[in-house]
Amino acid sequence: MPARIGVVTFPGTQDDADALRAVRVAGAEPVSLWHRDADLHGVDAIVLPGGFSYGDYLRCGAIARFSPVMESVIAAAHEGMPVLGICNGFQVLCESHLLPGALIRNDGMLFVNRDVRLTVEAADTAWTGGYKAGQEIVIPIKNGEGKFTADERTLDELEATGRVVARYLDNPNGSARAIAGVANAAGNVVGLMPHPEHAIDELTGPYPGPATDGLPFFTSVLQRLIDSELVNA
Amino acid sequence: MSEHTYQADTVERAEASPETEQPYEALGVKDDEYARIREILGRRPTSSELAMYSVMWSEHCSYKSSKVHLRQFGERAPEVDFLLVGPGENAGVVDVGEDLAVTFKIESHNHPSYVEPYQGAATGVGGIVRDILTMGARPIAVLDPLRFGPADAADTHRVLPGVVRGIGGYGNSLGLPNIGGEVVFDACYSGNPLVNALSVGVLKKSEIKLAKADGPGNHVVLFGARTGGDGIGGASVLASATFDADKPSKRPSVQVGDPFMEKVLIECCLEIYAEDLVTGIQDLGAAGLSCATTELAAAGTGGMDVKLDLAPLRDATLVPEEILMSESQERMMAVVTPENLPRFFEICEKWDVISTVIGTVTDTGRLRMTWHGETIVDVDPRTLAHQGPVYERPYHRPDWQDALQADAPDAARLARPAGGEQLRATVLRMVASPNLADKTWVLEQYDHRVRGNTVLAHGEDSGMIRLSEESGLGIALSTDGNGRYTKLDPYTGAQLALAEAYRNVAATGATPLAVTDCLNFGSPEDPEVMWQFAEACRGLTDACQILGTPVTGGNVSFYNQTGSEAIHPTPVVGVLGVIDDVARRTRSAFETEGEVLLLVGETLDEFGGSEWAHVVHEHLGGLPPKLDLERERQLGEILVAGSRDGMLSAAHDLSDGGLIQALAESCMRGGKGARVVLPGELDPFVELFSESAGRAVVAVPRSEEKRFTDMCVFRNVPVARIGVVDGDTLEVQGQFEIPLAELREAWTGTFPKLFG
Numbered sequence: 001m002p003a004r005i006g007v008v009t010f011p012g013t014q015d016d017a018d019a020l021r022a023v024r025v026a027g028a029e030p031v032s033l034w035h036r037d038a039d040l041h042g043v044d045a046i047v048l049p050g051g052f053s054y055g056d057y058l059r060c061g062a063i064a065r066f067s068p069v070m071e072s073v074i075a076a077a078h079e080g081m082p083v084l085g086i087c088n089g090f091q092v093l094c095e096s097h098l099l100p101g102a103l104i105r106n107d108g109m110l111f112v113n114r115d116v117r118l119t120v121e122a123a124d125t126a127w128t129g130g131y132k133a134g135q136e137i138v139i140p141i142k143n144g145e146g147k148f149t150a151d152e153r154t155l156d157e158l159e160a161t162g163r164v165v166a167r168y169l170d171n172p173n174g175s176a177r178a179i180a181g182v183a184n185a186a187g188n189v190v191g192l193m194p195h196p197e198h199a200i201d202e203l204t205g206p207y208p209g210p211a212t213d214g215l216p217f218f219t220s221v222l223q224r225l226i227d228s229e230l231v232n233a
Numbered sequence: 234m235s236e237h238t239y240q241a242d243t244v245e246r247a248e249a250s251p252e253t254e255q256p257y258e259a260l261g262v263k264d265d266e267y268a269r270i271r272e273i274l275g276r277r278p279t280s281s282e283l284a285m286y287s288v289m290w291s292e293h294c295s296y297k298s299s300k301v302h303l304r305q306f307g308e309r310a311p312e313v314d315f316l317l318v319g320p321g322e323n324a325g326v327v328d329v330g331e332d333l334a335v336t337f338k339i340e341s342h343n344h345p346s347y348v349e350p351y352q353g354a355a356t357g358v359g360g361i362v363r364d365i366l367t368m369g370a371r372p373i374a375v376l377d378p379l380r381f382g383p384a385d386a387a388d389t390h391r392v393l394p395g396v397v398r399g400i401g402g403y404g405n406s407l408g409l410p411n412i413g414g415e416v417v418f419d420a421c422y423s424g425n426p427l428v429n430a431l432s433v434g435v436l437k438k439s440e441i442k443l444a445k446a447d448g449p450g451n452h453v454v455l456f457g458a459r460t461g462g463d464g465i466g467g468a469s470v471l472a473s474a475t476f477d478a479d480k481p482s483k484r485p486s487v488q489v490g491d492p493f494m495e496k497v498l499i500e501c502c503l504e505i506y507a508e509d510l511v512t513g514i515q516d517l518g519a520a521g522l523s524c525a526t527t528e529l530a531a532a533g534t535g536g537m538d539v540k541l542d543l544a545p546l547r548d549a550t551l552v553p554e555e556i557l558m559s560e561s562q563e564r565m566m567a568v569v570t571p572e573n574l575p576r577f578f579e580i581c582e583k584w585d586v587i588s589t590v591i592g593t594v595t596d597t598g599r600l601r602m603t604w605h606g607e608t609i610v611d612v613d614p615r616t617l618a619h620q621g622p623v624y625e626r627p628y629h630r631p632d633w634q635d636a637l638q639a640d641a642p643d644a645a646r647l648a649r650p651a652g653g654e655q656l657r658a659t660v661l662r663m664v665a666s667p668n669l670a671d672k673t674w675v676l677e678q679y680d681h682r683v684r685g686n687t688v689l690a691h692g693e694d695s696g697m698i699r700l701s702e703e704s705g706l707g708i709a710l711s712t713d714g715n716g717r718y719t720k721l722d723p724y725t726g727a728q729l730a731l732a733e734a735y736r737n738v739a740a741t742g743a744t745p746l747a748v749t750d751c752l753n754f755g756s757p758e759d760p761e762v763m764w765q766f767a768e769a770c771r772g773l774t775d776a777c778q779i780l781g782t783p784v785t786g787g788n789v790s791f792y793n794q795t796g797s798e799a800i801h802p803t804p805v806v807g808v809l810g811v812i813d814d815v816a817r818r819t820r821s822a823f824e825t826e827g828e829v830l831l832l833v834g835e836t837l838d839e840f841g842g843s844e845w846a847h848v849v850h851e852h853l854g855g856l857p858p859k860l861d862l863e864r865e866r867q868l869g870e871i872l873v874a875g876s877r878d879g880m881l882s883a884a885h886d887l888s889d890g891g892l893i894q895a896l897a898e899s900c901m902r903g904g905k906g907a908r909v910v911l912p913g914e915l916d917p918f919v920e921l922f923s924e925s926a927g928r929a930v931v932a933v934p935r936s937e938e939k940r941f942t943d944m945c946v947f948r949n950v951p952v953a954r955i956g957v958v959d960g961d962t963l964e965v966q967g968q969f970e971i972p973l974a975e976l977r978e979a980w981t982g983t984f985p986k987l988f989g
Contacts, residue, residue: 011497011500014407014680018685056493111398113680208904
């Protein structure tokens, strides 16, 4: 039986269809999860996709964090289930205190949709095992509030413990230390501002490319699940 | 003002007080129209009825000035077998194969966007998306053709950033990719920007929804946002004049959008459609509840009873006249059978969408509305929806038209660059001019990727969306317009807009199918404007016949003027194409060194209305480029066949700025230079900058050159080898060389400098 990966839909979520497709293309079974349903339906990993959950009212991700499904996601994350938050999903993970820091309005104040170059810094998380540390990739960003911020001590700690997952080569929004993504200490929870689900297919991925640099996020977690099953067995 | 102090103007009161003076003029109702309303009703209208007639008979809703000209789109449409729904419904629908249908339409939100750029543009997107949703379709993309005053004008810096943020803010939050459009500057749009929005949706062929209230006893359900005091505008006059209350009845005339509400409403509707729970559906757009109730009733069994006081309100002080006219966004009205109602409510509850039964379908032939038990409206809905006034507005060719056309931009009048140095400087100046410069600053604010089916977007000749991951079936869309051409010759100018959009769709490999148009003009009360309008409609109709692409719907926007000065007549035309496999789409980028560049089509000395005359000489005169529609059709077939047979590596249509602009764009997009040898029969300046229609530049592998040129010759379309893809400079041999880096700096620098 293939691994089952859940994708949560909140009201206002936009990239759920994309995340479901990415999961399918990676070879896993995509499972839709609904914000009001605390049941995770036996999934092995979870993606919180991008969008504007609850209209970004109050603060991006601030209301989604209190939905029934998030109680279960938070509990599962503490038990080691792989969780990837993309864009608004990253914001939800920060609001849920599964990840440190916060995402605030971009320098320049505008929404920016652009293909950006990143280096994958941590290739040992549940979602990045398929990359080499230091590998340069191209993934799109699209956000108005994507500037990562945290206090200096937290930033130092993230750097020192290898929890900076990805860094921008040309910092597009003023993120602290050009951080594009971070992980929790255990490495099972990853938040990423860029959208790997938009870079999985030659037809629709970044142009002029490379177009499919995002796919390893999804195949990595699949590999991790298979490996851990072998270990458990 | 609290409810109990409000005394409704009831039908009973109207009958008892025929002499009551009514402020119909302030609502835009003419003397004869008011007399006609009294004749229809056999009494004076109640103030609620007057409100409804005033909005339903307005130019915007009734098309009273344009109707007689728009008819020909249907009456003289080309015979096609793919048109499922034609003009007159919320949007046209075409069959694209594989049991799928596509619905698309363009609309304007010009005036609100000038008053309040962010909300005006945002609700423009919201409105057109609801039209698509109303047809039963999932909206899958938007395109935004925009026109502003001069790029360096102070007011443009107020309007443009707000409009762009509004489109992004609303469209991005709906999760709809923005895949095309235009950004054009011209002094004629100074006090009157054109903010047009096109949306497209997909549905199963068998699941088209129509706006009609059938079946007596069925429920009329209002769902979505609560009704508020925004977008009321004129009705405030009624409220204050009728009641003279001291409440703050000055209402904002521009609607305020909530994209989150609309996103939820879209998903809610799609779930309701999937279970086939509605017998009729209508969105609430212009004229709000007035329009939705009358159109549903007029198209269905014919009667409807509505308890208006049941409509959920954001502002409890609203009176019936205001509720009827409010254009609050994100509202829909459905007709639901009693059996389906519980499930309908369940789905609304799932999405946290408020839904309320406010009425019942009847077979009385009357639309009756009550307010706390008293009858305030009792009309035949067809008199509102279909029997509005129709004007045969007088029109005549302007006296100045001849002089304008005689003022041709020939070499004797306008100095032309000569020699390599001057041509080089002109190229750099042109690529940096606002209309031709890189629009990344704008386009980066739009999400073009969401939903993951965007195959082509900005920077390509048309946007392209994949409909099926299994088969690769997809659609392409382009919008184009040229106000300068249309000013010089409205008949040909409108046709040129259509031809350009048609060519753009074909250039990406898709077969053009159908048309939607947004006709932006000045005041229809000006006979010269009316002539421009009549000519443009006639031109479009004739061109659609030759190209085989019917008009499926669209929108007319009149009264676009600053003071008494009308904008250039600006028909913006959207063309929809279909492609059986998006994997064979053609990009505009030159990607492979050594490939051969071919110019397809014929170049003449044509600079009337050109970008060059506009930028370098601020000149507008002469005639627009000649148009041979048979040739356009041939070119389209060549471009599609070239894609289908795998001959084409790149194709780019030639339009504003001519050959050199197209070459520069394709070079920069692919990051490869080109060595160009001009055929040499014309002045190099003409070869490079003329805007002759019916042309495209293509890149083909050497192995395909003969096959491709043979195909052109066979179809009697001129084709000439003009160079190769090579290096990292754009070189026109014997004239000049420009390194791509220098070209790119000029091209990309303009917008950040202006707006960054």
